[in-house]
Amino acid sequence: MAKIVNDREALAIFRKHLEVYTTLSDDEYERVLTYFVPKKLKKHEFLVHEGDWVTNHHWVIKGLLVSNYTDDEGKDHIMQFAIENCWITDQDAFYNQTKAIFNITCLEDTTLMCLSFSNREKMCADMHKMEHYFRKKGNDSFVKQQRRLLSYMTNDAKGRFNLLMAEYPGLYQRLSKKILAAYLGVTRETLSRFKF
Amino acid sequence: MAKIVNDREALAIFRKHLEVYTTLSDDEYERVLTYFVPKKLKKHEFLVHEGDWVTNHHWVIKGLLVSNYTDDEGKDHIMQFAIENCWITDQDAFYNQTKAIFNITCLEDTTLMCLSFSNREKMCADMHKMEHYFRKKGNDSFVKQQRRLLSYMTNDAKGRFNLLMAEYPGLYQRLSKKILAAYLGVTRETLSRFKF
DNA sequence: CAAAAAATGTGATCTATATCAATTTTTTGG
DNA sequence: CCAAAAAATTGATATAGATCACATTTTTTG
Numbered sequence: 001m002a003k004i005v006n007d008r009e010a011l012a013i014f015r016k017h018l019e020v021y022t023t024l025s026d027d028e029y030e031r032v033l034t035y036f037v038p039k040k041l042k043k044h045e046f047l048v049h050e051g052d053w054v055t056n057h058h059w060v061i062k063g064l065l066v067s068n069y070t071d072d073e074g075k076d077h078i079m080q081f082a083i084e085n086c087w088i089t090d091q092d093a094f095y096n097q098t099k100a101i102f103n104i105t106c107l108e109d110t111t112l113m114c115l116s117f118s119n120r121e122k123m124c125a126d127m128h129k130m131e132h133y134f135r136k137k138g139n140d141s142f143v144k145q146q147r148r149l150l151s152y153m154t155n156d157a158k159g160r161f162n163l164l165m166a167e168y169p170g171l172y173q174r175l176s177k178k179i180l181a182a183y184l185g186v187t188r189e190t191l192s193r194f195k196f
Numbered sequence: 197m198a199k200i201v202n203d204r205e206a207l208a209i210f211r212k213h214l215e216v217y218t219t220l221s222d223d224e225y226e227r228v229l230t231y232f233v234p235k236k237l238k239k240h241e242f243l244v245h246e247g248d249w250v251t252n253h254h255w256v257i258k259g260l261l262v263s264n265y266t267d268d269e270g271k272d273h274i275m276q277f278a279i280e281n282c283w284i285t286d287q288d289a290f291y292n293q294t295k296a297i298f299n300i301t302c303l304e305d306t307t308l309m310c311l312s313f314s315n316r317e318k319m320c321a322d323m324h325k326m327e328h329y330f331r332k333k334g335n336d337s338f339v340k341q342q343r344r345l346l347s348y349m350t351n352d353a354k355g356r357f358n359l360l361m362a363e364y365p366g367l368y369q370r371l372s373k374k375i376l377a378a379y380l381g382v383t384r385e386t387l388s389r390f391k392f
Numbered sequence: 393c394a395a396a397a398a399a400t401g402t403g404a405t406c407t408a409t410a411t412c413a414a415t416t417t418t419t420t421g422g
Numbered sequence: 423c424c425a426a427a428a429a430a431t432t433g434a435t436a437t438a439g440a441t442c443a444c445a446t447t448t449t450t451t452g
Contacts, residue, residue: 069349071350077346077349077350079342079345091335091338091339091342092339092343095335096339124328124331125328128324128327131331132327135320135327138331138334138338139287139334140291141338142287142337142338142341143287143288143291145338145341145342145345146275146287146288146341147288148345149275149344149345149348150265150273150275152345152348152349153265153273153275153348153381154265154267154271154273156408157409176428176429177429177430178428178429187409187410187411188430188431189409189410189411189412189431190408190409190410191430192430192431193409193431193432352438352439353439372398372399372400373399373400374398374399382439383439383440383441384399384400384401385402385440385442386439386440388400388401388402389401389402389439
């Protein structure tokens with residue numbers, strides 16, 4: 001892996017991220033990397049198609065992806081953005097080894113590290129420290145998602161916009177209004193009438 | 197603990213729950229129980245007050261609790277119900293060791309097992325199997341919450357009602373319309389006009 | 393058991409946002 | 423660089439659900 005993804009800086013950043021939650025020796029980190037496979041995608045390409053079996057979780061080294069659900073009436077609803085140093089997949093389909101309900105697409109050229117379900121389980125079984133990492137990271141994800149749910153329950157689109165900007169400063173410049181509206185849960189016409 | 201909570205059946209149910217995600221010998225299960233402290237509350241009592249430091253996660257042996265957020269205008273929004281064999285706390289405050297934004301109250305007389313933050317961390321450090329359990333359980337909770345978020349994004353209150361009933365059959369009889377409306381995100385007047 | 397409190401139901405508005413439609417601006421690919 | 427497609431804006435309605443008001447029923451409690 002370290003040979004395949006020949007990006008010293010990206011690997012250092014990932015290690016630094018893991019070490020927010022656990023500590024790893026050089027050997028342990030080398031071992032962690034062996035479970036991953038690299039992947040590159042161009043803008044507009046799909047990482048996951050609705051209906052696919054979802055076999056991988058993905059760490060974003062570079063780029064911007066979006067996880068989108070299209071409802072019965074053809075309306076789009078965005079579950080998640082992922083920029084540099086985020087994980088993204090269809091979690092329901094990945095954890096339960098079923099088929100995706102989301103389309104995950106690239107809004108920019110993207111570089112990823114892929115972690116298969118079986119490799120993730122093996123890594124967690126073999127390395128208690130990594131099981132600890134994923135537990136802690138999972139708790140953080142849960143809390144972040146709960147804040148978004150609460151903002152859906154209590155705020156209007158402006159409040160949800162502020163939450164998104166607090167979480168991902170600078171993301172605004174990288175998104176179209178259409179995509180932003182789909183994330184905030186309003187039509188693009190309504191978003192267009194807002195003055196933030 | 198096993199002596200304090202002298203409810204053989206409840207303990208057997210909890211063990212069965214853990215063993216959905218991991219396997220435990222008799223000795224290991226005894227050890228797990230030593231990390232917990234029992235608690236009983238009456239209907240209307242508070243498990244967590246908004247503004248409290250949240251030091252415990254709670255496993256519900258018996259009863260019904262609700263986690264409620266009151267917004268600036270005094271409107272209530274229900275994040276979570278917990279019935280028998282559910283975990284409940286203010287996760288953000290618990291995981292990040294800060295103060296609660298939710299009030300967690302009992303809608304029925306309730307029996308709990310409390311797991312402090314430090315005991316949870318110790319148990320996970322000492323017993324890889326329990327770290328595994330909490331990782332897996334955390335993933336499940338994330339996915340359940342994501343389904344609710346998606347239903348907030350795509351469905352009306354009727355769709356969200358159906359999701360709740362699918363997750364907790366029989367809960368309907370135990371809830372007032374006011375509480376149900378606060379969970380579904382509509383006023384009680386609107387709920388009253390719905391015919392399900 | 394009786395009074396008070398809480399919950400529930402229903403009618404009459406009001407309002408934020410969706411919808412539909414047409415135009416202008418920006419982006420993209422050959 | 424230009425033509426076509428996509429995105430964004432703006433106006434005119436329509437509508438689901440909120441709000442306010444009040445009557446009725448049920449539950450709680452001293």
